[in-house]
Amino acid sequence: MEEKLKCSPISTLNPAGYGRMDSYIGNNERLRIDAPGSSCNVFPCSSTGYRKTMEEIFKEFEKVSELVESVINDFLGLPTDKGYHDRLALPPATDITSNGRDEHLDSNCITFVLQDDVVGLEVKKDKQWIPIPPVKGSLVVNIGVILQVLSNKRFEAARHRVVKHRGRSRNSIVFFNGLGTNKWVEPLPELTREIGEAPKYRSRIRVQRVYRSKGQSSSSQPTQSRRSD
Ligand SMILES: O=C(O)CCC(=O)C(=O)O
Numbered sequence: 001m002e003e004k005l006k007c008s009p010i011s012t013l014n015p016a017g018y019g020r021m022d023s024y025i026g027n028n029e030r031l032r033i034d035a036p037g038s039s040c041n042v043f044p045c046s047s048t049g050y051r052k053t054m055e056e057i058f059k060e061f062e063k064v065s066e067l068v069e070s071v072i073n074d075f076l077g078l079p080t081d082k083g084y085h086d087r088l089a090l091p092p093a094t095d096i097t098s099n100g101r102d103e104h105l106d107s108n109c110i111t112f113v114l115q116d117d118v119v120g121l122e123v124k125k126d127k128q129w130i131p132i133p134p135v136k137g138s139l140v141v142n143i144g145v146i147l148q149v150l151s152n153k154r155f156e157a158a159r160h161r162v163v164k165h166r167g168r169s170r171n172s173i174v175f176f177n178g179l180g181t182n183k184w185v186e187p188l189p190e191l192t193r194e195i196g197e198a199p200k201y202r203s204r205i206r207v208q209r210v211y212r213s214k215g216q217s218s219s220s221q222p223t224q225s226r227r228s229d
């Protein structure tokens with residue numbers, strides 16, 4: 001634990017580093033990593049190869065993310081670059097004992113999950129929880145709230161959770177393709193007024209998260225408030 005706390009975020013404004021999220025399903029530990037080269041990244045100093053490996057993994061995720069993003073833009077009939085490029089990788093810390101996640105929607109655009117061989121991830125469909133068992137060599141791709149709003153609900157965010165199994169640790173690497181904070185998000189004009197379709201959402205703002213310092217838990221869900229226009 002001492003080693004983990006050495007990796008606590010160095011800035012209260014940027015959560016890169018070690019953190020915990022306490023939930024009723026289980027305590028979730030994570031090491032959050034921003035793009036390689038970010039001055040906010042904190043890596044365990046006892047492991048020399050860790051940083052290099054994580055940065056390589058980040059770059060691989062970036063490539064997949066770009067590909068999927070371009071397929072989605074193509075599908076929506078949008079230019080290839082709509083500007084949603086801010087990315088974060090959040091691999092949970094090692095030797096965790098419990099690692100559940102309450103049900104939630106991801107608040108970003110697209111999420112990529114690389115699971116180990118421990119089951120736990122579930123998605124809600126028609127009021128039923130459906131397990132998403134790990135398949136070697138494959139990634140789970142989740143739609144997040146921002147893409148739901150941008151696409152005027154052509155894509156719907158997946159409600160999901162991670163169920164904890166007694167006595168089994170689970171590790172996953174999660175890569176978030178998102179927009180960053182404090183951005184206005186609304187259905188894209190190409191998918192609404194330009195084609196005579198009513199927007200299903202009002203403008204929303206993504207509010208900067210409030211992060212607590214050193215080892216304290218922080219909220220897993222960024223606040224999204226509705227503008228009243
Ligand atoms: O660990 C997982 O499989 C998913 C984690 C997750 O849903 C999240 O970090 O938003």
Ligand SMILES: [Fe+2]
Pocket residue numbers: 104105106111160
């Ligand atoms: Fe999630």
